[in-house]
Amino acid sequence: MLRRLHISARIALLAALYCLGAFAQDKYFVKVTGDVNGIARRHDLTVVRSLTGFASGYHVLSSRGANPQTVLHNLSTESAVNSAEAEKAVRLPGIHPGSSIHPSCASSGVHFSSTLIRYYNSYAASAYVNQPATDVINMDRAHTLATGQGVVATIDTGADFTHPVLKGSLVNGWDFVHNAPSGQELADLNQETTPILEEQGPPPVDQETTPILEGGTAIVLTQETTPILEQETTPILEGKKYPAYGHGTMVAGLIHLVAPDAKIMPLRAFGADGSATISQIVEAIGYAVDHGAGVINMSFSVKQQSNALDAAIDDAVRHGVICVASAGNDNQANAQVWPAAYDNVIGVAATDNSMIRASFSNYGSSLVTLAAPGVGVITTYPMGHYAQVWGTSFSAPFVSGAASLLLDRNSRTNETIAAADLSNATPIRQELGAGELDLYRACLAARR
Numbered sequence: 001m002l003r004r005l006h007i008s009a010r011i012a013l014l015a016a017l018y019c020l021g022a023f024a025q026d027k028y029f030v031k032v033t034g035d036v037n038g039i040a041r042r043h044d045l046t047v048v049r050s051l052t053g054f055a056s057g058y059h060v061l062s063s064r065g066a067n068p069q070t071v072l073h074n075l076s077t078e079s080a081v082n083s084a085e086a087e088k089a090v091r092l093p094g095i096h097p098g099s100s101i102h103p104s105c106a107s108s109g110v111h112f113s114s115t116l117i118r119y120y121n122s123y124a125a126s127a128y129v130n131q132p133a134t135d136v137i138n139m140d141r142a143h144t145l146a147t148g149q150g151v152v153a154t155i156d157t158g159a160d161f162t163h164p165v166l167k168g169s170l171v172n173g174w175d176f177v178h179n180a181p182s183g184q185e186l187a188d189l190n191q192e193t194t195p196i197l198e199e200q201g202p203p204p205v206d207q208e209t210t211p212i213l214e215g216g217t218a219i220v221l222t223q224e225t226t227p228i229l230e231q232e233t234t235p236i237l238e239g240k241k242y243p244a245y246g247h248g249t250m251v252a253g254l255i256h257l258v259a260p261d262a263k264i265m266p267l268r269a270f271g272a273d274g275s276a277t278i279s280q281i282v283e284a285i286g287y288a289v290d291h292g293a294g295v296i297n298m299s300f301s302v303k304q305q306s307n308a309l310d311a312a313i314d315d316a317v318r319h320g321v322i323c324v325a326s327a328g329n330d331n332q333a334n335a336q337v338w339p340a341a342y343d344n345v346i347g348v349a350a351t352d353n354s355m356i357r358a359s360f361s362n363y364g365s366s367l368v369t370l371a372a373p374g375v376g377v378i379t380t381y382p383m384g385h386y387a388q389v390w391g392t393s394f395s396a397p398f399v400s401g402a403a404s405l406l407l408d409r410n411s412r413t414n415e416t417i418a419a420a421d422l423s424n425a426t427p428i429r430q431e432l433g434a435g436e437l438d439l440y441r442a443c444l445a446a447r448r
Helices: 007-019 037-042 068-076 132-136 245-256 278-290 305-319 396-409 415-422 438-445
Strands: 027-032 045-050 058-063 082-088 089-091 100-103 118-121 122-125 152-158 173-175 181-183 207-214 217-223 263-268 275-277 295-298 322-326 348-353 368-375 376-383 383-392
Touching: 027 068, 027 278, 027 305, 037 045, 037 058, 037 275, 058 118, 068 082, 068 089, 132 275, 132 368, 152 245, 152 396, 173 278, 173 415, 245 263, 245 376, 245 396, 263 278, 275 278, 278 295, 278 305, 295 396, 305 322, 322 396, 322 415, 348 396, 348 415, 368 396, 396 415, 396 438, 415 438
Parallel strands: 152 263, 152 295, 173 263, 295 322, 322 348, 348 368
Antiparallel strands: 027 058, 027 082, 045 058, 089 275, 100 217, 118 122, 173 181, 207 217, 207 383, 376 383
């Protein structure tokens, strides 16, 4: 697997992507040994911000309309510049502006029991605790061996700290969107706002994400004429669309379901509009390492390789952190999407509850380590609600939770050991790596 391109090839590729409009502004993400200010002055660049802690040495620079190919070439001639690339825009999967919200109806196939039952240190809806996906991954038997340990960091849209199921498990992270502590998902929103349903008739059969409201009612997100490719969360709040709102809370809910005694650290690199940058993601990885995370969940994918992302993950893995990422939703074999395609990241594909590959899930031995449920799974949603979700974004947190169980069984577990333990899966012949996640078999393999 090609992990790094020759610098001249990367400069040409980055310049071409810039010209195609792949980057919003003329910003550059560089790693420098020593003082960056002199380098910036020599090339008529401005230091926008400098990363700190584990990610120190990285800087975001901006130019005043200079040709990006020239800027990158000039930076490559500086001996103190270890790497330089145009700042990349990253979006959470499933962001489709044409998507709309429809009210649920009896024929939508959504059946939800809001009966609350005790689940470790909280009360949760029975439909969430006892959903079919938990049988698929052998969760109840695994919980006789382990219930999770340590901190799982999520690089996402944050999480709702007020959710009754999650509030005992969430620990303060950081909001890299606003450069502030916490990682609260509701940072952009009025917490009292309720999603407004557009009256557009019953949903088609390709619904992807169904936020389930209290009282058993539901809203169903669709792509209208677009087939299922990626998961979506598009509530309309205060008259404005936030297409990624709730994504981080839904990811956190699935980690908590699998590893109820783990702590979850939300690192908010993505705004409610679903956008982030490579520098924010690298900074979040550094924060996770600096603050003792044992697992990092990355429910996103990037289709342009980044040396900075590669290096940040390499450093995290060297520090013993287990990195898990979604394989993407393009229905492609061995798709080149990162970070899942890195060979030191556990890439996760999606299956339905019959252990059949989801029609949208990427697959292939160079991308996928194993698979987990990602079709119609039920998880937490902001403001005390639940959601039914589709996508590899929601398969990855099952595996991140599994990694926490392995740490509970063996505190010395690292990425290599975790990948070996998780390979004790249910074999399925669909180019899905080791097969379907089996929490019990993985935990047995991780005996102290």
